[in-house]
Amino acid sequence: MPKLGRTEWYDLTRDMNWTFSYVNEEDVFPEELSNGFGIPASQWWRWDEPYKISYREYVHNQYDKDNEVYAVNAAIGRSKLFDDLDPGWRAAVVAHYGAIAVPEYLAAIGESRMARFGRAAAWRNMATYGTLDETRHGQIQTFFPHSLLEKEPRFDWAHKALHTNEWGAIAARSLFDDMFVANDAVTTALQLTFTFETGFTNLQFLGMAADAMKVGDVGFGALISSIQTDEARHAQQGEPTLRILVANGKKDEAQQMIDHMFWRSWHVFALLTGLSMDYYTPLEHRSHSFKEFMQEWIVKQFMDQFRDFGMNLPWYWEDYFLKELDWYHHAVHLGVWYWRPTVWWNPDAGVSPDERDWLEEKYPGWNDSVGKWWDVIGDNVRNGDFALTLPETFPMVCNMCQIPIVSPAGFLAGKVASPAPLSVTRKGRRYNFCSEPCRWIFQSNPERFEGHLTIVDRLLAGIIQPPTVEGALAYMGLSPSEMGVDATGYAWATQTNHHSDQVVNL
């Protein structure tokens, strides 16, 4: 039998839209689950995804992809490849699994909401694949670390992290709950698939895959690039949804959704990918700096996309976002390393003399801003005063991104007008924010966010007992053997500069 071309059967098999006669539209698509912004059903039926796939092709492709990555994983398990990996790189991988594996399962909730409450059959079809994709990503990213548990006990956190109240896990949960667990289908399409998956996941999944291959972590590289091929297919849900909103006069609403989630995504990726690329990946294997990746894959791509869709750049683009590219993740890195017992991975300071040269080259002024704090930390390490390099108190935490407030570092770098946190008082409670965009997101929809407590709010509210560093560590699910320590046993503090052979600062 001759095979029909895709265009001859695809729309017929994919589209099953009809006009409701027994029920109201509002009963089928309640606003909390699918905010249609008053756009008529026939307009939503114009939804069309560029890259098309049948269920049969989908299963065939996914079967092949799974075979490939599971074969690589089995081979890695039998080899010594993993044992020889750099400790900093291990930190990047351990952090990745904890922050990403279980949220992939959560993303399946968001995808399945779109698979039921997406407002066109074509969309629901694509979201059904998305649900299966995210289930697969949850499975492989818990299975792979599990099979390496003997070599790296911290991989336990691939499953454990999101079930704890560790502060990074709270930040990830807060972001993902806002983005897709507790979001309606239309907003999810713009915030998860257009804003987050089209741009930011490329950074972690393709950018880190490139670094993984250079480092020699073939298993991780194969895994995350396999995931990204799914990601781009279901990320397609964003573009047609945005087109429909814009074509029906809802550009301002769409702009608000994107500006909101772009900023939140930026902060969590600065924490996860920023530290991994600029401090944890071994110097000799870094292909680009985090800022360069951001400029190439986020700044340029989003600017092109905004232009293609007739959208504006977010209001904070020049004054806040582009400026933070120079300093924000460096400040967060300093904080994560200092509060290292509070994370599930072993942070690599990544500030040996050669690494500092690289940082100064990629981020001119690094030595004169955060570098000064590292000078003091380095002196304390070399003097054996390790207690001085560990925390005795708690930082302030942002009531939006849930990441410690590091604006003093931005002030020192000349990028922020004031070192003081921003605040809002509402119903007698004071909320603190790290930046104008975080405060703006809160004020745009305070009812959505006002009930949430940061890790420090919980301490002050008496939820964490005893209210000490030890009590907080226990609350965060970190036993002494799980708390992060310096990845290289402070080797960076006594290394000499490669180029000059001089001992620096001894």
Add this chain to the structure above:
Amino acid sequence: MDRGTTEADLIWVQAAALEDIWEGDLLEVDLDGESVIIVHPEGGKIKAFQGICPHQEKSLADGYLEGNLLVCAGHRWEFDVSSGKGINPMGCELFEYLVRVEGDLLFVGYPRKAGRRNFRFTATLAGE
């Protein structure tokens, strides 16, 4: 010449030696700052296209060529290199450069006047 140009409007650049681009091969070259991919399909003619994918600007040279089918490694977008047109998605297209063989060398030509040599492609609505 279907790129709206005449011979006088083109700048020709030596892009590769013929021995560098075997049948079944693809090769990325930098053409005065633009990424260009040269493809040599089995039993087919050598062609040159924009080097980055119209989808998310990944390098097409990281992908693979099977007959006339070019697949981007980023997200598996598919192109027919006999025409430069998208197979999946349909409706998209790669910018095609002119090629010329002189002796053992391959030259690629591009229009002298500035203009986009990298097509992009995003979703359109049904009926548009």
